[in-house]
Amino acid sequence: MKWIIPVVLVAALAPLCIAADKAADKKDEKPAQSIDELRQQLEKVLKDTHTPGVSVAIVHRDRREWVAGLGTADIASGRATTADTLFRIGSASKAFASLSILMLADQGKLSLDDPVRKLAPDVWFENRWEATDPIRVVHLLEHTTGWDDMHLREYAKDAAGMSLREGLDYDHHSRISRWRPGTRMAYCNSGPPVAAFVVEKLTGQHFEDYVEQNLFHPIGMKTATYFASAPGTATTLYHNDGKTPYRYWNILLRPAGSINASANDMAAYVQFYLNRGAVSGKQLVPASDIDRMEIPKSSWAAQDGMKAGYGLSNYWSVEDGFVYHGHDGGVEGGLTEMAYMADYNAGYFFSINSGNGDAFNKLAKAIRAYITNKLQRPSLPAAAPLPTVAAQYAGWYVPDSPRVELTHFLDRLVGVTCLRFKGGNLVLDLLGAWNDTYVPVEGTQFRHVPKKKDDAPDPVATFELLTPNGEGRFVQAGFGTTMKRIPTWLAIAQIVATIYVLLSMVAILVYAPFWILGGLSKQRRRPSERGLRIWPLIAVLSLIAFVGIIIVSSDDLIERLGNLTGWSAAVFLTTVVFGLATLGSAISLWRTPAENVRHGVRRFSLIVTMALLIAVAYLAYWGIIGLRTWA
Numbered sequence: 001m002k003w004i005i006p007v008v009l010v011a012a013l014a015p016l017c018i019a020a021d022k023a024a025d026k027k028d029e030k031p032a033q034s035i036d037e038l039r040q041q042l043e044k045v046l047k048d049t050h051t052p053g054v055s056v057a058i059v060h061r062d063r064r065e066w067v068a069g070l071g072t073a074d075i076a077s078g079r080a081t082t083a084d085t086l087f088r089i090g091s092a093s094k095a096f097a098s099l100s101i102l103m104l105a106d107q108g109k110l111s112l113d114d115p116v117r118k119l120a121p122d123v124w125f126e127n128r129w130e131a132t133d134p135i136r137v138v139h140l141l142e143h144t145t146g147w148d149d150m151h152l153r154e155y156a157k158d159a160a161g162m163s164l165r166e167g168l169d170y171d172h173h174s175r176i177s178r179w180r181p182g183t184r185m186a187y188c189n190s191g192p193p194v195a196a197f198v199v200e201k202l203t204g205q206h207f208e209d210y211v212e213q214n215l216f217h218p219i220g221m222k223t224a225t226y227f228a229s230a231p232g233t234a235t236t237l238y239h240n241d242g243k244t245p246y247r248y249w250n251i252l253l254r255p256a257g258s259i260n261a262s263a264n265d266m267a268a269y270v271q272f273y274l275n276r277g278a279v280s281g282k283q284l285v286p287a288s289d290i291d292r293m294e295i296p297k298s299s300w301a302a303q304d305g306m307k308a309g310y311g312l313s314n315y316w317s318v319e320d321g322f323v324y325h326g327h328d329g330g331v332e333g334g335l336t337e338m339a340y341m342a343d344y345n346a347g348y349f350f351s352i353n354s355g356n357g358d359a360f361n362k363l364a365k366a367i368r369a370y371i372t373n374k375l376q377r378p379s380l381p382a383a384a385p386l387p388t389v390a391a392q393y394a395g396w397y398v399p400d401s402p403r404v405e406l407t408h409f410l411d412r413l414v415g416v417t418c419l420r421f422k423g424g425n426l427v428l429d430l431l432g433a434w435n436d437t438y439v440p441v442e443g444t445q446f447r448h449v450p451k452k453k454d455d456a457p458d459p460v461a462t463f464e465l466l467t468p469n470g471e472g473r474f475v476q477a478g479f480g481t482t483m484k485r486i487p488t489w490l491a492i493a494q495i496v497a498t499i500y501v502l503l504s505m506v507a508i509l510v511y512a513p514f515w516i517l518g519g520l521s522k523q524r525r526r527p528s529e530r531g532l533r534i535w536p537l538i539a540v541l542s543l544i545a546f547v548g549i550i551i552v553s554s555d556d557l558i559e560r561l562g563n564l565t566g567w568s569a570a571v572f573l574t575t576v577v578f579g580l581a582t583l584g585s586a587i588s589l590w591r592t593p594a595e596n597v598r599h600g601v602r603r604f605s606l607i608v609t610m611a612l613l614i615a616v617a618y619l620a621y622w623g624i625i626g627l628r629t630w631a
Contacts, residue, residue, distance in 0.1 A: 031369035035066045041366045046071045049359035050242035053081035053235060056350040057267035058371065061274040067267045073235040073353065075243065086223060086234035086260040087351035089336040090329020093226075093259040095293070096211045097192035098141045098312035100199045102289040103214060109202050112138040119198045123168055125175040135181045136298075137198065140191035141312045143480075144298045146177035148405040150189045150253070152629050156562025160250040164197055164207055167252045183469075184401035184482040185299045185310055189256040192313060196255035207255060218284050220268035224261040226254045234260055235353040237333025239555050242354055246333040257329060266338060266349035273325070273340050274347055294325050300466050301476035306445060308460045309479045316479060319368055321377040321456025332558060335360040343378075346371050355555075378459040381441040386424055389444070393465045394420050396491030397475060400484035406629075409622035413498055416491055417483060419475065425449070426463065428477070438463045497614055504611030505543070508536045511604070528596035531588030532605040539581035539612050546574040561629040568630045579625045582612040 032038035035058075042054060053071030057064065069081030104110050110119060115134040125147070127135050139145045151174045159167055168190075175190055196207040203210050208226045216224045223233070228248050237246045251258040261269070272279060276287035294316075296302040296309040308316040308323075317324045317339065326339035326347075333355050340347025348367050352359060399415040402408040417430040426446050428436040438446035445461035466474040466482075473485040515533050553560040553567045560567035589605050597605075619625050 031373040038370045045362045051354045051359040054352045055087045055263040057263045058348045061345045067263045083263040088334045090257045090331045092327045092329040094192040095313040097196045097255045124172040127177040129180045133180045139181045140195040142298045146179045147188045148174045152562035155558045157252045159252040182298045185480045186401045187403045193253035193255045221265040224265045226258045238354045270347040318458045384440045387444045397483035401482040501611045504608045505540045508540045535585035542574045542577040564630045582616045585609045
């Protein structure tokens with residue numbers, strides 16, 4: 001649930017960082033040949049990354065190969081991590097909302113296609129298409145409601161003792177559909193909790209009690225809980241330094257990511273999927289329910305036939321040529337991954353008590369390498385001719401399904417993409433992924449081809465040219481990003497404007513030391529030019545301060561920015577100062593007589609002021625000027 005953190009720079013640099021991480025992974029050790037070797041590899045990762053502990057389970061349909069805890073669960077007491085230590089599994093919790101809904105559907109109490117307004121009319125949400133395209137239960141679970149993700153204020157609320165209904169009523173302003181439900185997928189933490197409330201309405205039980213009675217206990221998750229556990233049974237969660245603890249966070253919407261579970265609990269849970277809903281030979285849910293969880297149905301891409309994507313709280317991921325199902329999770333100070341391959345009778349779970357992404361990636365790679373070391377990769381679908389409509393899709397695209405509306409302004413800038421066709425393949429050109437190539441495989445679907453020969457190609461289609469729908473021309477890139485075509489002139493104008501603004505800001509910073517030093521000399525002082533110089537510099541420095549505050553506060557971003565604090569107030573003030581300083585620059589340029597200013601200075605002031613005005617207008621349009629992250 002913590003992936004709202006990359007508010008500004010991290011989101012822009014993520015593709016480059018991921019590429020760097022993958023490149024570094026190539027230097028890792030060879031796949032472990034035994035559990036002892038794997039244990040040594042994991043312990044080395046913990047040590048090298050200063051990660052206190054990890055909970056891990058590797059299982060097969062009929063046996064548990066390895067279930068353990070490594071490292072330290074609590075640094076202050078020196079308590080070791082064991083297979084019974086509870087870890088927070090974050091968003092991997094969401095699947096229990098989907099399983100509960102499927103169980104009630106099997107009993108005839110509801111349908112996935114039922115409108116939410118019919119089942120829970122007292123839950124607030126806004127959908128201006130409700131008369132023709134109502135929000136249905138399936139949309140809650142497949143993240144196709146069109147809602148924004150939870151706002152920082154909702155994340156920051158410590159909801160100890162609050163009911164699910166009270167949590168949903170706390171701040172509902174994020175639950176507004178931004179597009180027609182059942183079209184685009186955008187991950188949203190409030191969807192599954194609304195589905196959980198439907199469970200409460202139909203059963204008359206608290207959702208947590210229903211899950212414990214009907215899922216936790218029958219599956220064999222003996223110690224799993226949605227609430228804080230007894231002292232000494234759970235791990236402490238730590239900052240990336242591996243030393244500074246987080247306080248326990250009582251998540252506002254518990255069904256979205258609040259479960260605490262041990263390696264033993266999660267081993268039983270993964271086996272539940274490998275056995276297609278059966279436990280000890282008894283079918284807890286029909287195998288068809290597990291099949292349904294794994295295949296998305298409600299988005300445009302799913303309706304066009306793409307099987308890969310986000311199903312009912314269960315998504316596809318492709319790693320080193322193998323296809324996994326499952327779900328990951330993240331809370332402050334904890335990262336989790338649960339994944340399985342039913343065709344290969346293998347699955348795994350691991351969770352760390354730190355938010356260290358480097359450790360998480362290395363542990364996942366080591367575990368997957370061990371599991372797949374002796375497995376044959378699935379065969380690749382045969383290449384097909386380009387679809388006859390391919391040429392109609394060539395052009396420029398921008399992301400059109402942002403998870404977090406707050407960062408939509410940044411997605412729009414860094415996500416602009418050129419789609420073209422070359423040599424019978426589809427090629428994407430975008431920031432951090434030039435000449436990204438896809439091979440046509442079936443209909444309007446394409447599979448990804450890596451640039452490096454040593455990297456395994458994707459065995460399933462992950463890109464689709466979507467059927468025109470009257471709203472424009474769209475493509476599905478990856479498992480969750482819908483992109484909309486824009487006119488070529490608009491794309492070029494956006495790129496040129498972005499470069500112009502960035503270069504102007506750099507020029508202001510480069511020029512500043514020269515006029516500041518020059519001002520020390522009486523002969524070179526130009527009082528009439530001061531406003532033309534000072535206001536642009538203040539504007540750029542305030543924008544730098546805004547970015548710096550976001551970066552510095554990232555380790556505690558939810559608490560610092562989700563509440564009214566000095567940090568969130570500083571974010572608000574820096575954006576306001578940026579706007580006011582830009583306005584001051586424009587007023588100074590307008591009011592200063594031309595004869596009192598050197599021509600070069602006036603031309604420079606005109607160029608940079610225009611750039612700043614463009615930036616202010618753009619940021620104001622997206623609500624960044626005067627941003628109140630706590631509101």
